Amino acid sequence: MLREPFHLSDQDILLLVDGEISGRRARQARAHLTACWFCRSRLGDLEGTIADFVTLHRSTLDAKLPPSGGARSLLKARLAEAAAVPSTNRWPRLVQLLPPHRTTAHLCAAVLITVLGFIFLLRHSRLQAPNLALVSMAIPNHDLTPGATRPVSIGDVCSMPHEEVVRAVPSSLRQQVFREYGIVNPRPEDYEIDYLITPGLGGADDIHNLWPEPTSSSAWNARVKDALEERLHQLVCDGELDLPTAQRAIATDWITAYKKYLGTDRYVSQMRRPALLENPS
């Protein structure tokens, strides 16, 4: 606690004034401050720096903050809309409320509708190959896209400039990937030619590491995968996961990896980025 054995450290002074220490430790620190002019002057300096920073921070932005009225009204409208949509977690409760025979009948009907819908989708998709691809390509064809890496160290991966992590796939390679997957005249808004193993985890610029990933039409889409990539990168750089394991996890089945490393079975649906919401660290 006491530095050199007579004075408080800067960290202890800050912890004290921020109210982050209590009990005997706080009493000791306060008693020392009362007795020690040197530490009191350092406390004064620290408070001065805090005041300068807060003044700078607030004066920079406060005058420019837009009024909140419009945003508040918009939020109210969106909340009302959200409240009208039943939450998926209410289903189990709904099922509990139904009599057993009716529950079975409802479940059978739901299964039948799902099967019929799937058959319809398949038939319809045969006429429109890209749509079939959208349905089926949340996970790449591992014969075409097994994943490929380049030799990198953890240091390389964790110090990689952002531009390299999100670098675009060259146009010629993109066309080649679409051809490999038999997609003719793809609509740009439907697909992102994505790295299976992201460059941020040592993925290579290789056709075996690229596939046309649905951007939004599929539940498990490119945005959801982005969240997994960020999470794995963070775990690797924090030393909580080794790089080969992260590469293997994302290459083998990224959806399973998502559920494991983000700790949720839920994906982006109504919210734009719920994976990050629920599993931010």
Next chain:
Amino acid sequence: MPPTDAIRELPFPASAGTGSSAKPSESECEVIHLFEQFRNPLLRYVVSRGLSFQDGEEIIQEVFLALFRHLQLGKSRRNLRGWVFRVAHNLALKQHSANKRTQATSDFDEALAQQQPAATLNPEEQAASSQRHERMQAVLRALPEQDRCCLYLRAEGLRYREIAAALGMSLGAVSIALTRSLARMGRVDEG
């Protein structure tokens, strides 16, 4: 500037504890109440992270819609201030990455550039103040990203455990980051 107990305790409505059994209208009112409390601090924080006010507003909408669902599902109500800042931080991070791809400009940088010294100062003092602010901004920009986030979150009144939860750090790391940042800021007038 330690936050007051009133802020620390976050006076959430008593009806809040029942989670999914709360009527939607109550949940909506609660979320709006929290929006009014935290909208400005959140907006300052996400804009200081390099986003435009427009992106910041959109993120805050998403934060509170997510909070609404969080409350509707009866999830934990502990440390909701930390929760909203954590969600905002992560959304800002994501948006920031997206903006880098499109090279969007930051309203924060613009605000810094346009900042004027207090009108009560005489011209000489204004010049000195302006130079000092520039030096402080340079120190801030040179800080590690995580240290800067700690400073901004602390400036918005978050306690160390809330900052730790928002940024995925340990309490000790928050304490060290704040001490280190303030030490650097404190040396702004040296040489």
